[in-house]
Amino acid sequence: MRKEYKLSLIIFISIFIFDQFVKYAFVNFSWEVDGPYMSLKLAYNYGVAFSMFAFLQEYLKYIQLVIALVATIYLVKNKEIFYKYFIPISILYAAGLSNILDRFTYGAVVDYFYWHYGFEFAIFNIADVMINLAVAIIIIMQILEAREEKKKKSKS
Template sequence: MSKHFKTAFIIFLSIFIIDQIVKFGFANFDWNVAGPIMSLELAYNYGVAFSMFSFLQEYLKYIQLAIVFGATMYLYKNPDVFKEYYISVALLFAGGLSNILDRFTYGAVVDYFYWHYGFEFAIFNIADVIINLGVAIILYKQFKQARKEKQKTENS
């Protein structure tokens, strides 16, 4: 097993377990706390981001599993991509699979962070934050690589 895969697996497992424990707590105990800026408030999201596609509620878990399977096959056939983005992959898979497990366990994604200071924002969870972090890392690496390539061509 490669060093990158081991690291990615540890990141994946740690985040996945923590996220599921927190979601279990919100779904089964009264962990709601009202705050002046952000509140902890249980909500179920039957769609995806901002409750989009909630009309596909029964099918979303299968659609998302198919996407994860496709991404896994892509990474298997392109190990250089995995090696370059293994941390982001671990983050995306941990957050994504945790939210998919919610759909099988609770019938919807368990959300609980509710930002309401200055403006109302969607309720979200740790997995959502982790997914966004994974995407941000990919974008950062892409911009950094593009800048390096641009400088290389300008210096040639």
């Protein structure tokens, strides 16, 4: 097994299990805490980001599974993309599939971080943060690659 696959699996399992553990704890052990800037408060998101598409609540888990399956097929057919971006892809899959599992387990995504200092922000979870981190890593990698290509072109 290639080292990328091994590391990818370790990243995936670590993030997935940690995220599910924290969500389970919020649902079952009432970890709620009120703070002056941010609170930990259990909430269920029946939609996607900022509760958009909540009207699709019953179908979102299946729609998201199909998207994950299509993405997996794409990565299997384009292995060079996986090898290039395996770290953010592993993070993205772990977080995304953890949120999908919530939909099957709890009927919605379990959220608990609630920012309320200066303005009220959407309630979110660790998986949401990981999804944003993965996307940011991909964007940074793309920017660095574009700069490197520009340097090579300017030298020739």
